[in-house]
Amino acid sequence: MAAFHFELVSPEKLLYSGEVDQVDVPGSEGDFGVLAGHAPLIAMLRPGILTIFADGGNVRVMVGGGFAEANPAGLTVLADMAMPVDDVDPAVIAGRIKDLEEDVADATDGAARDRLQRQLDQLKTVQAALAQ
Numbered sequence: 001m002a003a004f005h006f007e008l009v010s011p012e013k014l015l016y017s018g019e020v021d022q023v024d025v026p027g028s029e030g031d032f033g034v035l036a037g038h039a040p041l042i043a044m045l046r047p048g049i050l051t052i053f054a055d056g057g058n059v060r061v062m063v064g065g066g067f068a069e070a071n072p073a074g075l076t077v078l079a080d081m082a083m084p085v086d087d088v089d090p091a092v093i094a095g096r097i098k099d100l101e102e103d104v105a106d107a108t109d110g111a112a113r114d115r116l117q118r119q120l121d122q123l124k125t126v127q128a129a130l131a132q
Contacts, residue, residue, distance in 0.1 A: 002036035005074030006052065008061065010082040015061065022053040023075055025068050026129075038070045047122040049085065049129040050077065060085040062126055090130060097123050 001021045008016040023034045026048030045066045052059045064081030100120040107113035 004036040008077045010079045020054040024051040034075045040071045043068045047126045093127050
């Protein structure tokens with residue numbers, strides 16, 4: 001399989017830079033895979049699991065949104081938040097979901113409730129992806 005260059009960047013640091021065989025990306029319009037020679041595109045990310053295939057193995061990374069750009073030079077993902085799945089504590093996510101559910105129920109302002117509900121939906125999506 002032909003390799004291509006991939007970079008995963010979060011606001012904190014460069015998480016990955018190197019040659020890969022494939023990257024599966026959680027796009028806002030659905031998951032998509034990128035291989036060498038992929039057509040140019042820019043896509044928004046949704047919270048979920050990004051999977052990097054390289055050197056006969058794979059690395060799973062939880063992302064919290066952002067953008068992906070495929071071009072002739074490779075693929076770059078600019079993630080709002082990114083963390084290796086092995087570093088994620090499911091109990092922390094479950095606790096945050098419970099807190100957000102209470103906050104949504106208690107919210108009196110419609111805009112604030114909508115913002116909290118979006119955060120809750122994103123965390124539930126990540127929780128479901130981690131369970132797979």
